[in-house]
Every structure is written in structure tokens, then in C-alpha cells.
Amino acid sequence: MTITRRTFATSACALGLALSLAGGALAQDAITLRMSTPASDTDQRSVALAEVFAPAVAGFATYEPHYNASLIAQGSELEAIASGDLEMSIASAQELAQFFPEFSIFTAGYVHQDAAHQVAVFNDPLMDPFKQKVEDELGVKLLSVMYLGRRHVNLRFSQAEKNVQTPADLAGVNLRMPGSDAWQFLGKALGANPTPMAFTEVYTALSTGSVDGQDNPLPTDKDAKFYEVTKQIVLTSHLVDLNYVAFSKAVWDGLTPEQQETVQKAADDAAESGRQKQLALEDELVQFFKDQGLDVYEPDLAAFRSHVQEAYLSSDLAKDWPEGVLDQINALGN
Numbered sequence: 001m002t003i004t005r006r007t008f009a010t011s012a013c014a015l016g017l018a019l020s021l022a023g024g025a026l027a028q029d030a031i032t033l034r035m036s037t038p039a040s041d042t043d044q045r046s047v048a049l050a051e052v053f054a055p056a057v058a059g060f061a062t063y064e065p066h067y068n069a070s071l072i073a074q075g076s077e078l079e080a081i082a083s084g085d086l087e088m089s090i091a092s093a094q095e096l097a098q099f100f101p102e103f104s105i106f107t108a109g110y111v112h113q114d115a116a117h118q119v120a121v122f123n124d125p126l127m128d129p130f131k132q133k134v135e136d137e138l139g140v141k142l143l144s145v146m147y148l149g150r151r152h153v154n155l156r157f158s159q160a161e162k163n164v165q166t167p168a169d170l171a172g173v174n175l176r177m178p179g180s181d182a183w184q185f186l187g188k189a190l191g192a193n194p195t196p197m198a199f200t201e202v203y204t205a206l207s208t209g210s211v212d213g214q215d216n217p218l219p220t221d222k223d224a225k226f227y228e229v230t231k232q233i234v235l236t237s238h239l240v241d242l243n244y245v246a247f248s249k250a251v252w253d254g255l256t257p258e259q260q261e262t263v264q265k266a267a268d269d270a271a272e273s274g275r276q277k278q279l280a281l282e283d284e285l286v287q288f289f290k291d292q293g294l295d296v297y298e299p300d301l302a303a304f305r306s307h308v309q310e311a312y313l314s315s316d317l318a319k320d321w322p323e324g325v326l327d328q329i330n331a332l333g334n
């Protein structure tokens, strides 16, 4: 076939169109994934997303973290994702329980036994209806479970000033808990008087004495420097706490299958990386806090466990738990 000016022009145009389409598809504007968390940039969950998740998706998405609740207030992230003002967060079951009461089963004291149990539960089919509801009704996809750690009671008083062995010893203690109802319930179940307060205000509240204490895992107590303004940690392990890597369903649905696979693996890899770092920190931080002069000791764990479990099982919260799920969760433990 001889190439005439006309056929050349036609083929060049077709080629140009093809290239622009191909180029357009390949060089689609990179998606910006705004992530908001109350955590600092040095918290191991933040580090894991920045160092593991971000590079893995860099081919088609720009990860844009916002720390210390600087973009969205703690507890408002899920609504922000639902409204398209945010793409990712390190969400909590307590925040989800505000929308879907059945999520309070994952916020109950002494239910999850350890990090491995959290992973087994999150990956079990029992979780599917929970995940589906969040996708369908909130437009949020829960990609992976992150390990926040074992929460312990952390007080401004020394053990000599207040020796905490049972929940009765927390009577009258003004214990800061995060804002949502599930957290307030946990504070009461521990025997304390819970005060709702954003995470970013806790250090100042402890230093001024406007609260008597707070509860968080050891890595958080270190990262947030709570040990500078408190004198004891009671190793209650009252909640083996978790977060979820929450992702915009609208953004997810706009990804190619390959991009979705990359995002899912990046979230799982980041969660596992953060989990291992948090576990390692928990192993070494008891000694660190003792070296800082804090009293760190185990209370009567049986007394705390029975008091907390009784509070949940006799609560209205438990009425929202789907039939049989607690037994399934327990069966997945060791």
C-alpha cells in the first residue's frame, strides 16, 4: 500500500489519538491519598504507612499524611472519607461503633487476646458483614488491621500515693478516655470516672492535673511522652487495641484491578511492619519507664478481667453484638 499524504495524515492522527489515550491512561493524574491521624509522625503506625505503604503505591498515587489531627479532628475522619474530604485514616472500632453499634464487640475489654488474634479475627469470614456494611453505608473500605497495643492505665500518682490492684482502687479517678461512647463505657468498666478528651490534648491535661490519668499502650505513652507527666503505669492490658487502615471506597472503585491489588498488599505489608515494631517496643518499654522513675506493675488481673467482662456482658452494648460472633472470636484465640 503506498502511503499518500491523506493516508499518512489519517494514520498519524489515529496514532496520535492512540498515544494520547494510552498516555492519558498511563499518566492519569496521580491520585492524592490524604491520610489523617491524631498520631504523630513517629508513631509506628504512621511510620509504617509512610515507609511501606507510600512507596508501594507511588506508581499511581501520592500518599499525603497529616499527623496530630492537623487536617481532621480525631473521630471525624470516617465522615470526612464518606464526604470525599479525605481518602485514608487509621480508624478505630470505637469510631465505627458510633455509626454501627455492632462494632462495639471489637472495643470490648479483654476480648482480643493478642496481635495475632486481631489478625485472625479481621481475616475471618465473621468479619465480612461488618466490612460490607462499612463499604455500603459509609463508603469506607477497611483494608487491614493495625496493632495499636495493649492499653494500660497510666496515672499522675505514684503507686505509694495510689496503689491500684482492683477496679475499686480506680473509684473517683478522673481518667481521660477518647471521646466516643465505647471509650467512655470502657473507662467506667475499669471502675474510673471517664473524661472525654482528644488525644492531642492529653499531655497538657496530665501536666496541669485537669485529669488524673489516661490509658494507652506503652508505645504511645513513649511516643507522646506521657511518662514525663505521669508516675505509674498499671499493667491492666484491659484492651488489646487495634486500628483499621480505612480507605475511600470511591477511590478504590476507580482503581484498576492491578492497582487495587497493589493497594491491598501495601496496606497489609504496612500493618505487619507496624505490628512487629509495636510488639518489639512493648517488650522493651516496661524497663524504659522504670528507668524514667515510674512505678510499673501488674494489678490483680483476674479482678479487672471479671469486672470489665461483667460490665460488658450485662450492658446494652452487648445487645448489639450479632448472635454467636463473640463465641467465634473467642474460638479464634489461643
Ligand code: KDO
Binding pocket: 037, 038, 039, 040, 043, 074, 090, 091, 092, 094, 177, 178, 198, 199, 215, 216, 220, 243
Ligand atoms: C487515644 O485517643 O487514646 C487513641 O489511642 C485512640 C485510638 O483509637 C487512636 O485514635 C489513637 O489515639 C491515635 O491513633 C493516637 O495514637
